[in-house]
Amino acid sequence: xxxxxxxxxxxxxxxxxxxxxxxxxxxxxxxxxxxxxxxxxxxxxxxxxxxxxxxxxxxxxxxxxxxxxxxxxxxxxxxxxxxxxxxxxxxxxxxxxxxxxxxxxxxxxxxxxxxxxxxxxxxxxxxxxxxxxxxxxxxxxxxxxxxxxxxxxxxx
Amino acid sequence: xxxxxxxxxxxxxxxxxxxxxxxxxxxxxxxxxxxxxxxxxxxxxxxxxxxxxxxxxxxxxxxxxxxxxxxxxxxxxxxxxxxxxxxxxxxxxxxxxxxxxxxxxxxxxxxxxxxxxxxxxxxxxxxxxxxxxxxxxxxxxxxxxxxxxxxxxxxx
Numbered sequence: 001x002x003x004x005x006x007x008x009x010x011x012x013x014x015x016x017x018x019x020x021x022x023x024x025x026x027x028x029x030x031x032x033x034x035x036x037x038x039x040x041x042x043x044x045x046x047x048x049x050x051x052x053x054x055x056x057x058x059x060x061x062x063x064x065x066x067x068x069x070x071x072x073x074x075x076x077x078x079x080x081x082x083x084x085x086x087x088x089x090x091x092x093x094x095x096x097x098x099x100x101x102x103x104x105x106x107x108x109x110x111x112x113x114x115x116x117x118x119x120x121x122x123x124x125x126x127x128x129x130x131x132x133x134x135x136x137x138x139x140x141x142x143x144x145x146x147x148x149x150x151x152x153x154x155x156x
Numbered sequence: 157x158x159x160x161x162x163x164x165x166x167x168x169x170x171x172x173x174x175x176x177x178x179x180x181x182x183x184x185x186x187x188x189x190x191x192x193x194x195x196x197x198x199x200x201x202x203x204x205x206x207x208x209x210x211x212x213x214x215x216x217x218x219x220x221x222x223x224x225x226x227x228x229x230x231x232x233x234x235x236x237x238x239x240x241x242x243x244x245x246x247x248x249x250x251x252x253x254x255x256x257x258x259x260x261x262x263x264x265x266x267x268x269x270x271x272x273x274x275x276x277x278x279x280x281x282x283x284x285x286x287x288x289x290x291x292x293x294x295x296x297x298x299x300x301x302x303x304x305x306x307x308x309x310x311x312x
Contacts, residue, residue: 020305023305024305027301030296032188032296049297050271050272052301053268053271053297053301057269057272062273065266069262069265076264077306079265079304080304107224107225108232109224109227110225112212112213113217113221114221115206116209116218117218121205121206141182141188141206142182142186142188142205145183145208146183148212148236149179149180149183149236150233
């Protein structure tokens with residue numbers, strides 16, 4: 001089985017997208033993160049949802065979580081204002097989350113080895129010239145595991 | 157909004173479960189990991205799917221991925237034999253992946269602060285006496301983000 005057969009659609013954002021829109025996409029798609037692409041639809045990074053959360057939750061509440069229990073609803077409803085005017089580029093961690101990239105012909109074992117070596121539960125599949133191909137989809141860890149496991153024999 | 161409203165069912169395994177069954181559950185549920193519970197259904201850890209992959213992929217292939225491109229299908233089909241006779245306990249990393257735990261009354265802000273502080277995209281919700289309550293569900297990052305974001309006003 002090859003990358004092109006394992007690739008699935010995956011939600012993407014661009015670096016100039018608003019942070020609020022990225023946050024809504026994470027929620028709407030029920031994903032832990034998004035793939036960030038450049039102008040040519042080449043994947044450049046992963047935006048972990050945890051980065052969005054870190055921007056919303058004030059540092060003093062992360063440091064002293066007892067404070068989280070005593071603030072009122074009005075406070076909570078203003079916290080997301082921290083996202084206003086910010087972009088996806090602002091959210092990306094300085095040490096960008098690496099997103100391994102494979103071509104459409106790579107085998108499931110090559111993909112699995114890459115995931116295991118890079119500690120990444122997702123790889124992007126690109127098609128096109130050299131190292132700047134356009135994103136065609138993503139392969140997640142459950143799909144790779146499913147392709148590697150022997151097919152189950154079900155009782156008739 | 158409180159933990160009990162945000163909690164969703166989440167696939168669980170016990171430490172004495174077979175590694176193959178855990179791998180199949182990850183695939184079937186399309187999850188990046190599973191919650192490991194003890195005899196009393198108290199959550200003790202997260203089993204990241206990446207640990208299963210690391211056990212399947214031989215170390216020499218992780219180290220030199222060019223080898224992954226030259227092995228044949230017979231080799232791939234025998235790799236999962238590495239899981240036979242192993243249990244979930246064998247798969248858990250020595251440095252166990254911490255799983256933050258909250259009670260049913262904790263607020264969305266308390267949960268979000270915990271996720272942000274512990275860098276965990278999932279928290280377990282337990283109900284019962286003290287720190288040994290039984291698992292009632294899990295809250296994931298997209299659900300927390302959705303509860304924090306201001307409701308969107310849609311055009312009529």
